[in-house]
Amino acid sequence: xxxxxxxxxxxAANAPTMQPASVPVPVVGRFAPSPSGRxxxxxxxxxxxxxxxxxxxxxxxVLRIEDLDDRCKxxxxxxxxxxxxxxxxxxxxxxxxxxxxxxDLYESALRRLNDADLTYPCFCTRAELHAASAPHASDGTPIxxxxxxxxxxxxxxxxxxxRAPATRLRVPTVDDLAGDVIEFVDRTYGAQCEALATECGDxxxxxxxxxxxxxxxxxxxxxxxxxxxxVRGCDLLGSTPRQIYLQHLLGLPTPHYAHIPLLMSxxxxxxxxxxRDLDLGxxxxxxxxxxxxxxxxAGQTGIAPDTTSRSAEQLVEHFSWNVIRAHRExxxxxAE
Ligand SMILES: [Zn+2]
Numbered sequence: 606x607x608x609x610x611x612x613x614x615x616x617a618a619n620a621p622t623m624q625p626a627s628v629p630v631p632v633v634g635r636f637a638p639s640p641s642g643r644x645x646x647x648x649x650x651x652x653x654x655x656x657x658x659x660x661x662x663x664x665x666x667v668l669r670i671e672d673l674d675d676r677c678k679x680x681x682x683x684x685x686x687x688x689x690x691x692x693x694x695x696x697x698x699x700x701x702x703x704x705x706x707x708x709d710l711y712e713s714a715l716r717r718l719n720d721a722d723l724t725y726p727c728f729c730t731r732a733e734l735h736a737a738s739a740p741h742a743s744d745g746t747p748i749x750x751x752x753x754x755x756x757x758x759x760x761x762x763x764x765x766x767x768r769a770p771a772t773r774l775r776v777p778t779v780d781d782l783a784g785d786v787i788e789f790v791d792r793t794y795g796a797q798c799e800a801l802a803t804e805c806g807d808x809x810x811x812x813x814x815x816x817x818x819x820x821x822x823x824x825x826x827x828x829x830x831x832x833x834x835x836v837r838g839c840d841l842l843g844s845t846p847r848q849i850y851l852q853h854l855l856g857l858p859t860p861h862y863a864h865i866p867l868l869m870s871x872x873x874x875x876x877x878x879x880x881r882d883l884d885l886g887x888x889x890x891x892x893x894x895x896x897x898x899x900x901x902x903a904g905q906t907g908i909a910p911d912t913t914s915r916s917a918e919q920l921v922e923h924f925s926w927n928v929i930r931a932h933r934e935x936x937x938x939x940a941e
Contacts, residue, residue, distance in 0.1 A: 632664025634834045635827070636690065636697060639671045640682035644689045646883040646938070647838060647876055650902060651865045655836035656695045656917060657908070657924035658863065667830045668700035671823075673816055678705065689885045693895045694917040702830070704822055711817040714825045714855055715810055718774060723854065724810060726761055726770030727753040742805050744843030749773065749806035772811040776801035776850065787846035792863035792926050793933050794839070799846035808847050820847045828857035839864040839933075863926065868906075869935045876938070905938040907931070 634655045638648060659666050668690070670683045687701060718724050729752055740748045754775070756764070764770070777785040779802045788798040799805060809818045827835065842864045852859050868876045876883055892898035896914040904912030909923045 630833055632659050632662040632833055633667060633831050634659030634664055634836060635667040635669060635830065635832050636695070637669045637671050637823070637826075637837070638686050639674070640679055640686050641674075642682065642884070644686060644885040645876075646885075646888065646902070647868050649693065649885065649888075649898075650868060650906065650936075651836065651838050652690065652693070652695055653899065653902065653908075653917065653920070654863070654865050654924075654929065655834075657921055658834060658836055658926070660918075660921050661924050664834070665698035666696070667702070667832060668697040669702045669704065669826055669830065671704050671819075673704045673819070673822055675816075689889075692889065693899065699830070702826070704826065707822075707826065707829075708817070710825050710829065711822050714821060715772070715817070718810065718854060719772075721854075723775050724772050725753060725756070725775065725807075726765070727773045727807075727809075728756075728764045728768055728770050729753060742843060743799070744840070746808075748804065749808065751807060754807060769813050769815075771809055771813040773807040774810045774851070774854075775807050776805060778802050787849050789845060789849055789859070789862060791842065791845075792861060793866070793929050794842060794864055797842070797845070799843075801846060801850060805847060810851075820844060820851060824848050824851040824855065824857060827860055828852070828855075832860050834861045834863065836863045836865060839866055863929075865929065866933050866936045869937050871937055871939055873935075902938070906936050 636652050636655060638644065638652075644652075656666055658664075668687070670686070672678050672683060683701075683703070690697070715724070727749075733752070734747050734749070736747075742748050753770075753773070761770075779785055779800070781802075785802040786798055786800050788796070790796050808820065810821045811817050826832075845862055845864075849859050851857075870876055888898055892901065894914065896916050896919075899917055899920060900909065900915040901912045903909035903915060903920050903923065907928045909915060909920060915923075
């Protein structure tokens, strides 16, 4: 079937990717943590950059708790996250919003995609998707080869009895006149492009257990909350083309993107949640004050010239994207 995948965005002017320089748009950044555990030094660094970037432009911050997944539906962890951000002095201006309260919005966006015949049910099992031969996208997910793209109505009915399907979004094919390549400029990593058909494939917008896909929820929320600037860890850089594609389809604006390099230990290992001494519970106990922790982190990562104690507010004058860009290959922190 030949589809013009961009035909439900109305009108084209609704999807600006650049703002004319003459029209000042208030900067709105966001914190979007998942309450799957205690905040970690890497999360603190992402939130700090997001906050400093917004504040250095006179902008505001929205706080959104991304708790769609069952393992994130833990109110005590969300409360802990909120307490940690407040302790750090990374104040937000709006929220917290909780994704579990916003399911109607995701449902309605999905309905629009369904109505435009841009989605289809996928019955593939995890084992089928992760077959050894499957090539992988930049974010590690298997590139979907379209096994369920053209199932007949009868086949869909037959399989639905056996197994609840997931929902996939059709991406343009390489022959599509509208083009299948998504391009954007990341504030840290520069020009990016991805050919959706070959480097990603039709992607999930809803899982077989009914949970909305991260990509869909984030796009709906960022637009609804007026977010103009997305600052987040570079492990999500590979998700961005899918989100931009969804924005095009739904007629939503595309924010600016800035992905933050992951923090590494001196031996070249990515710092992770396994490093228990770097969770915020331990860090709060070790540093005692937010100023001591933020000053140390800013000095280690090059935002500030040294590791003197500084509040988030005092770091605003030191912040520059040039520093983050200069260290984009790796930012090494010494945990001692
Ligand atoms: Zn499938």
